[in-house]
Amino acid sequence: MHHPYHNLVHWIASLLGQYLTDQTPQWVHPFLHAALFWGPALLIILAVFRIAQLVWTRKRKVIDLQKPLQQPHFPEFHQSVLRFILKNSYKDQLALAGLGLLAMPVLYFTLELPKIIVNEAIDSTHFPHERFGLSFEQEEFLFFASALFLVAIFANGTLKYILNVYKGRVGERELRRIRLYIYRRWHRGAGSERRVEVIPIVAQEVEPVGGFASDAFALPIFQGGTFVTILFFMFMQDPVLGFAALILLPVQLALIPRLQRRINALARERAIEVRSLSGALGDEVSHEPPGTKTTRTVGRKLRDIENIRRQIHQTKFLMKALNNFLTALTPFFFYSVGGYLVIEGSLTLGALIAVLAAYKDFSAPLRELFRYYQSYEDVRIRYQGVLDYISSEGNNPMYHLARAKPPEMASSQAAE
DSSP states (O other), rough: OOHHHHHHHHHHHHHOOOOTTTTSOOOOOHHHHHEEEEEIHHHHHHHHHHHHHHHHHHHHHHHHHTOSSOOOOOOSSSSSSSHHHHHHHHHHHHHHHHHHHHHHHHHHHHHHHHHHHHIIIOOOOOOSETTTTTTEEEHHHHHHHHHHHHHHHHHHHHHHHHHHHHHHHHHHHHHHHHHHHHHHHHHHSSOSSOOOGHIIIIIITTTTHHHHHHTTTTHHHHHHHHHHHHHHHHHOHHHHHHHHTTTTTTHHHHHHHHHHHHHHHHHHHHHHHHHHHHHHHHHHHHTOOOOOOHHHHHHHHHHHHHHHHHHHHHHHHHHHHHHHHHHHHHHHHHIIIIHHHHTTTTSSSEEEEEEEEHOOOHHHHHHHHHHHHHHHHHHHHHHHHHHHTTGGGGGGGHHHHHOOOOOOHHHHHOOO
């Protein structure tokens, strides 16, 4: 009498067409348990936990919105960087999303055609083939399938090129817009008393915002669609291999964002230090002759920036090494379990080769989605820093001077 958990895994495997018997090698069992039970179970737990976090965060935002606003309202900006981008480029975002979705069917053909070439053109003996109302001998069908594969690759590359060029145009336009908005606010007196702090903000701190503007909605749609398309292709070849591709995904989703939050906190600290350094250098150039005190201050700030950057590098490369190791570990399951399925005759060699080739592209959208999360958190912090800077208008007397009414306006109102 088997344990209920053991019976559950056997039942799931039987639903997917894999029947575990006494002749099944013992080393196959733990792989199937991990792929068919523990991987999906951990993904479900993470999804529930993440949904609960989002609901709690949403409730807190509703409570915060009911409180009096501490910052003035800026017509050009929005408290959310995503809403700021959508407000200024919603038509472009829709076009980018459409191009991303259009590339998904083409991507699927680039994955399916290599399997057809191996199984039906190279390894098959059933000829002639009838396709599209035409009859092909083996060499003819091999050339025909290879030509279709070349066309699919060209179409996929062309769509990516158009998408990337369009994204670059949108990003540069949004970068110019936000720089102009900051300059206008600064010119009217907004900002801290150290006026030169606006230089690193306009020149450096907002530059990632422009790059993110082109990816804000297009990248998760395109890369998420790529991820789903490749995963669907794997499941179509064999459900067990599809589940095997997700074995280590829960580990990545649990560890990578945690390390990324540490990097984001350090990035915010670095931005504050760089801005403070610019202010100190501006004070020295504008008001004070070079002296020992200011030299020590600048040296201390440079040392602090160096320490922060070293911590960022250590955490970033740890995250990268961990992600690369987990990504490279998954093909081990394909070679072992997939090879066993080929030997047993329940999976074709062409399908296994196609899955291995697809997984090479499967890890890329995951990396891009993790990079998107990293970019979003970094841009969100930078954007909030910009709002904090231009909100400090009450400490700047130039703001009140800029807001004062011109004499001719005051005299005309008095005459009325």
